[in-house]
Amino acid sequence: MSRYERWNALLELLAGQGRLSVEEAAASLDVSTATIRRDFDELARQQMIVRTRGGAVAESVSYDLPLRYKTARHAGEKQRIAAAAAELVSPGAVVGMNGGTTTSEVARALALLADAERPSTIVTNALNIAAELTVRGNLKIVVVGGVVRPQSYELIGPLASGVIGQLSLDTAFLGVDALDLAGTYAHDEGEAEVNNLLIRRAAQVVAVADSSKVARRAFARICALDAVDVLVTDTGVPDTVAAEFTERGVKVLRA
Incomplete structure (x- = not known):
C-alpha cells in the first residue's frame, strides 16, 4: 500500500469513526505504528485531521474527500x-x-x-x-x-x-x-x-x-x-x- 493509499484509507476510517488511535489504525492497515504516526503528523500538518495524544480525530473529513486523496483509488x-x-x-x-x-x-x-x-x-x-x-x-x-x-x-x-x-x-x-x-x-x-x-x-x-x-x-x-x-x-x-x-x-x- 502506497503512502497516498494509506492516507486515503485513514481519512475514510476517520470519516466513519470520528476518532482513531495509532494502534487501531496500524492494525486496520497492517502497517507499523511508526508509519501511522508519520501519516497522522503529515495529515495534521495539511489540516486534514486533528492530532491527539495517541491518535487523531476527524476535522474536515467527509465522504467527498479532497481531490489529492482520491488519486490513488483505482x-x-x-x-x-x-x-x-x-x-x-x-x-x-x-x-x-x-x-x-x-x-x-x-x-x-x-x-x-x-x-x-x-x-x-x-x-x-x-x-x-x-x-x-x-x-x-x-x-x-x-x-x-x-x-x-x-x-x-x-x-x-x-x-x-x-x-x-x-x-x-x-x-x-x-x-x-x-x-x-x-x-x-x-x-x-x-x-x-x-x-x-x-x-x-x-x-x-x-x-x-x-x-x-x-x-x-x-x-x-x-x-x-x-x-x-x-x-x-x-x-x-x-x-x-x-x-x-x-x-x-x-x-x-x-x-
Missing part, C-alpha cells in the same frame, strides 16, 4: 480509461473537461498526444488541470472564471457559467461521481450545474468513470443519460451493465 483503471479517451480527440480539437481524478488523467494523456503543428485547445473549470497543462507548449489552455470549490479545485458559480455559455467545444470529457441509466451525477449541486452547461456546449460528450461509479447515484444530477454519447470505463463493468447502456444509445468503451 489508479490503474483511470490511466487506462484516460489513454482510451484521449484517442477520441483529433489534433486541433477544442476540448472541454471538468475537474476530477479521471479527467486529470485524460488531460495528461491528451498532453502526450497533442500535435505541435495543430495544437488542441483545452477549456476547463479545474484549476489543477490548468496548472499542470500550462507548461505544455502544444496545448492552448482556457480557464473559466468562478469561485473555487476546494474539494475538487473546480470553479463554479455565475462567473463560470457566463464564460462557458460563450464557447463552442468539439468534445467534452465529463468526470462524474456516479452514473446510471437515468443520468450522470455529482456530489455538489454547484458542480453539477456548471458541468451541465459545459457538456451542452459540446458536439460530443464523453463520460469517463471507473467501474466503481457505474450503476450508482449521487446527490445532484448533471444530465440525463441521453446527453452522453460515449462512456469510457474499465473492464470491471459487467457485460450485462454495458449492454444496458448500449441499448440506451451510449457507446461503451472498456479499457
Whole structure:
C-alpha cells in the first residue's frame, strides 16, 4: 500500500469513526505504528485531521474527500480509461473537461498526444488541470472564471457559467461521481450545474468513470443519460451493465 493509499484509507476510517488511535489504525492497515504516526503528523500538518495524544480525530473529513486523496483509488483503471479517451480527440480539437481524478488523467494523456503543428485547445473549470497543462507548449489552455470549490479545485458559480455559455467545444470529457441509466451525477449541486452547461456546449460528450461509479447515484444530477454519447470505463463493468447502456444509445468503451 502506497503512502497516498494509506492516507486515503485513514481519512475514510476517520470519516466513519470520528476518532482513531495509532494502534487501531496500524492494525486496520497492517502497517507499523511508526508509519501511522508519520501519516497522522503529515495529515495534521495539511489540516486534514486533528492530532491527539495517541491518535487523531476527524476535522474536515467527509465522504467527498479532497481531490489529492482520491488519486490513488483505482489508479490503474483511470490511466487506462484516460489513454482510451484521449484517442477520441483529433489534433486541433477544442476540448472541454471538468475537474476530477479521471479527467486529470485524460488531460495528461491528451498532453502526450497533442500535435505541435495543430495544437488542441483545452477549456476547463479545474484549476489543477490548468496548472499542470500550462507548461505544455502544444496545448492552448482556457480557464473559466468562478469561485473555487476546494474539494475538487473546480470553479463554479455565475462567473463560470457566463464564460462557458460563450464557447463552442468539439468534445467534452465529463468526470462524474456516479452514473446510471437515468443520468450522470455529482456530489455538489454547484458542480453539477456548471458541468451541465459545459457538456451542452459540446458536439460530443464523453463520460469517463471507473467501474466503481457505474450503476450508482449521487446527490445532484448533471444530465440525463441521453446527453452522453460515449462512456469510457474499465473492464470491471459487467457485460450485462454495458449492454444496458448500449441499448440506451451510449457507446461503451472498456479499457
